[in-house]
Amino acid sequence: MLHIINKSPFEKTSFQSCVKHAAAGSTFLLIEDGVYAGIANTEISEHLAKAKEIGKVVALTSDVESRGLQEKLDGDIEQVDYAGFVSLAAECDRVQSWL
Amino acid sequence: MSDNKKFLYVNRRAPYGTVYALESLEVVLIGAAFDQEVSLLFVDDGVFQIKKDQDTKNADMKNFSATYRALGDYDVTKLYVSKESLEARGLTQDDLFPLTYEDEDDDWAEKSSIIMVSADEIKDLMEDQDVILSF
Numbered sequence: 504m505l506h507i508i509n510k511s512p513f514e515k516t517s518f519q520s521c522v523k524h525a526a527a528g529s530t531f532l533l534i535e536d537g538v539y540a541g542i543a544n545t546e547i548s549e550h551l552a553k554a555k556e557i558g559k560v561v562a563l564t565s566d567v568e569s570r571g572l573q574e575k576l577d578g579d580i581e582q583v584d585y586a587g588f589v590s591l592a593a594e595c596d597r598v599q600s601w602l
Numbered sequence: 603m604s605d606n607k608k609f610l611y612v613n614r615r616a617p618y619g620t621v622y623a624l625e626s627l628e629v630v631l632i633g634a635a636f637d638q639e640v641s642l643l644f645v646d647d648g649v650f651q652i653k654k655d656q657d658t659k660n661a662d663m664k665n666f667s668a669t670y671r672a673l674g675d676y677d678v679t680k681l682y683v684s685k686e687s688l689e690a691r692g693l694t695q696d697d698l699f700p701l702t703y704e705d706e707d708d709d710w711a712e713k714s715s716i717i718m719v720s721a722d723e724i725k726d727l728m729e730d731q732d733v734i735l736s737f
Binding site: 510511514535543544548564568570573574575 | 663
């Protein structure tokens with residue numbers, strides 16, 4: 504399943520709840536303010552670590568760049584553009600948005 | 603014109619995902635035109651508003667971060683930033699825009715507008731205000 508998170512983990516617990524409820528092999532896509540969940544060494548790092556154990560964590564490049572986070576993300580996070588976003592949604596059998 | 607009042611604008615939301623950050627900044631600029639004593643506080647996700655290196659070229663959104671750099675010209679020279687909010691988010695003062703103003707009482711010397719504060723200092727700062735607008 505592709506899980507899409509669009510809110511900051513410091514403002515809402517959607518990211519944390521998503522990670523808690525995601526089955527092994529899930530892919531996590533961070534978009535909009537959700538990209539803040541990808542920053543290295545924050546107070547929610549344990550949740551990011553758990554997501555990485557479960558599956559791939561991916562971030563939308565234009566949202567990362569808009570927020571000035573290019574140098575601040577965890578090294579294991581892959582980035583995609585909009586075309587990549589579409590490919591991910593097509594590859595995964597289901598998509599769930601955590602607003 | 604009534605007495606000069608102390609206005610504090612409290613910014614707690616990240617930029618771009620919602621419109622609060624931009625709206626807050628626009629209200630600050632309008633308020634500054636009325637000659638009150640204006641300061642800003644960046645706390646919680648508000649600290650992300652002044653994160654440097656914002657580049658919206660691929661995002662179809664207006665990059666309004668340059669407007670923070672203009673605040674000094676509007677006599678808004680005190681930008682308080684929560685140390686603890688930065689740390690919780692894996693950031694330091696080096697990750698922020700180096701926001702400055704020119705001090706007319708000191709030969710127009712360029713000085714930092716950013717004032718790092720602890721939670722206890724924020725308590726006192728808030729108690730000291732006449733008007734608080736929170737976004």
